[in-house]
Amino acid sequence: MKHLLLLAIFYFCSCHLSGAQQSVQKKPNIIIIVSDDHAYQAISAYGQGLMQTPAIDRIAKEGVRFNKGYVTNSICGPSRAVLLTGKYSNKNGYKDNETSSFDARQNSFAKELRKGGYQTAWIGKYHLGHELQGFDHWQVLPEQGDYYNPDFLMMDGSRKRMEGYVSTITEDLAESWLDQRDKTKPFCLVIGHKATHRVWLPDTQDFGRFDNQTFPIPASFYDTYAGRKAAQLQEMSIDKDMKMGYDLKMFANYDSVREGAVARMNDAQKAKFRAYYEPIKKDLDKRQLTGKALAEWKFQRYMRDYLSTAASLDRNIGRTLTYLDKNQLQDNTIVIYLSDQGFYLGEHGWFDKRWMYEESFRTPMVMRYPGVVKPGTVSNNFVLNLDIAPTVLQAAGLPVPPDMQGESMLPLLTGTKAKGRDALYYHYYENGEHAVSPQFGVRTQRYKLIRFYKRANDWELYDLQKDPREMRNLYGQKGYEKITADLKKQLRGLIDKYEDDDARQLMAEKTAGI
Structure with a gap:
């Protein structure tokens, strides 16, 4: 027994x-x-x-x-x-x-996954x-x-x-x-x-x-x-x-x-x-x-x-x-x-x-x-x-740390009515190899506005619908004043959202052409 x-x-x-x-x-x-x-x-x-x-x-x-x-x-x-x-x-x-x-001491999706049993x-x-x-x-x-x-x-x-x-x-x-x-x-x-x-x-x-x-x-x-x-x-x-x-x-x-x-x-x-x-x-x-x-x-x-x-x-x-x-x-x-x-x-x-x-x-x-x-x-x-980090954490059933700035891609792919981004923010900082000017900007579905600084202190604006190869800079041209103003407003909003102090300071400078 x-x-x-x-x-x-x-x-x-x-x-x-x-x-x-x-x-x-x-x-x-x-x-x-x-x-x-x-x-x-x-x-x-x-x-x-x-x-x-x-x-x-x-x-x-x-x-x-x-x-x-x-x-x-x-x-x-x-x-x-x-x-x-x-x-x-x-x-x-x-x-x-x-x-x-x-x-390497800062948090990452790998650390979160590891804590979650991965x-x-x-x-x-x-x-x-x-x-x-x-x-x-x-x-x-x-x-x-x-x-x-x-x-x-x-x-x-x-x-x-x-x-x-x-x-x-x-x-x-x-x-x-x-x-x-x-x-x-x-x-x-x-x-x-x-x-x-x-x-x-x-x-x-x-x-x-x-x-x-x-x-x-x-x-x-x-x-x-x-x-x-x-x-x-x-x-x-x-x-x-x-x-x-x-x-x-x-x-x-x-x-x-x-x-x-x-x-x-x-x-x-x-x-x-x-x-x-x-x-x-x-x-x-x-x-x-x-x-x-x-x-x-x-x-x-x-x-x-x-x-x-x-x-x-x-x-x-x-x-x-x-x-x-x-x-x-x-x-x-x-x-x-x-x-x-x-x-x-x-x-x-x-x-x-x-x-x-x-x-x-x-x-x-x-x-x-x-x-x-x-x-x-x-x-x-x-x-x-x-968005990769929050995506894999959501897939793993783990909470996404509040300081991660990305957004999980899964809601966009699973039949829900999730609303994706209407604009993208970009910032490239390096001022060395290949003599490329540091730059930041905003891209919407139709337009792209870029602010160059250091090597070139300049703005560029493109209508991606009419000019997908980005060959014609429209910044400062007649008829694009409102579009430019709207894009700059949108750019400031993204700079604030992502707390980019460097870009915020550059936007405040008189040379930014605001």
């Missing part, structure tokens, strides 16, 4: 524990994949036609594609700080890559220093990281060099952690990819992938920047500022390449690198191109390297989705993909980011949330990277 009683107690406890574990596992797992400098123009789900991205497209097809996803500050470190904290740069303290440092990890590019808080596990690239044989910073303070290509290694490490995690807990994993950051160095298996394609020259490629002082000052032109060696791998002597990206390669990798790029350089030398012909050659070369680098990114995102399928995790795992900002693929003649103009300000963003978000959803609501 005593034996039967013990058996019954054991059975009851086992069932109770199993039920508790199942209850915990009802909370969705979360995977956030963040790439670097990946343009929405390079994603086939957005209908651009430059290349096929089947993995990212799959997330969109099985969930939602955000057509109006934007960032608050178009530069890599600050963008990740916004993602983590759910706060604008002026509140999280990481305004730029040159003078800021990230205070197991958390960040693997890959982090770019917010060497101290991570709120994560049970992390393995991150130092600073920007390297494409070939990269170093990873380990939790014990050591630095470990790993052989191979960075996108593949990052995915390998992510899957290794998923294999070893505590399977009784829901998890949140951030996978930070280095691709497609400059210098756009593809995996050896992707060399030449797009060599048979000729890409269309963007309509604004030969923009003269008339009426736009800040654009005239920039140093991010494919024609004038893209470097033949560093960016395009066109070296005088392939026996002694000392560029860091190439120097890290092993002998086999270097041999493939040389076999691919050296004949291209020899052909270029024979052609003796100058002027527009050289500028357009540089554009084609840039596009081929950039998109080949993006191919590895998409392939490894596909591996993440396959892992979820094979491990029966797909039905209870949210997958969010976004870039840290948009990127120029020749528009206005540029590469890089930073601007409030659409190609930089707008970011790709897709999300799969089985059972909650209807497959094939297309959202035209304004959303921000600021």
Whole structure:
């Protein structure tokens, strides 16, 4: 009898524990994949036609594609700080890559998830220093990281060099952690990819992938920047500022390449690198191109390297989705993909980011949330990277801290009559690389008003309906006085809402033209 009683107690406890574990596992797992400098123009789900991205497209097809996803500050470190904290740069303290440092002691969605019973990890590019808080596990690239044989910073303070290509290694490490995690807990994993950051160095298996394609020259490629002082000052032109060696791998002597990206390669990798790029350089030398012909050659070369680098990114995102399928995790795992900002693929003649103009300000963003978000959803609501933190916390059934400034995207996607934003606020602070002026502004459905300062002290106004490429600055022109006044009023309201004291002070200055 005593034996039967013990058996019954054991059975009851086992069932109770199993039920508790199942209850915990009802909370969705979360995977956030963040790439670097990946343009929405390079994603086939957005209908651009430059290349096929089947993995990212799959997330969109099985969930939602955000057509109006934007960032608050178009530069890599600050963008990740916004993602983590759910706060604008002026509140999280990481305004730029040159003078800021990230205070890891502040709150983040990872810390809130961890308190709520989640197991958390960040693997890959982090770019917010060497101290991570709120994560049970992390393995991150130092600073920007390297494409070939990269170093990873380990939790014990050591630095470990790993052989191979960075996108593949990052995915390998992510899957290794998923294999070893505590399977009784829901998890949140951030996978930070280095691709497609400059210098756009593809995996050896992707060399030449797009060599048979000729890409269309963007309509604004030969923009003269008339009426736009800040654009005239920039140093991010494919024609004038893209470097033949560093960016395009066109070296005088392939026996002694000392560029860091190439120097890290092993002998086999270097041999493939040389076999691919050296004949291209020899052909270029024979052609003796100058002027527009050289500028357009540089554009084609840039596009081929950039998109080949993006191919590895998409392939490894596909591996993440396959892992979820094979491990029966797909039905209870949210997958969010976004870039840290948009990127120029020749528009206005540029590469890089930073601007409030659409190609930089707008970011790709897709999300799969089985059972909650209807497959094939297309959202035209304004959303921000600021909104990721409150979104995942709401999905996890956890309270959103009142000081988070983002708004959960779920009400916009679940059939409710939630009203989205009618305007977006942006502030870019950096005053260094590429000579881009610091700027802040407001974007509505039709108009965009930008205030530049420091390098250029100027305003710009665009009618996005009539001028989607943002080529004609309407600020100060007759007939736009009321529109300008209304936008400035709206801008002041957003500055007050997000408590941006720097912008508030600049708006008060007489030079602001108020």
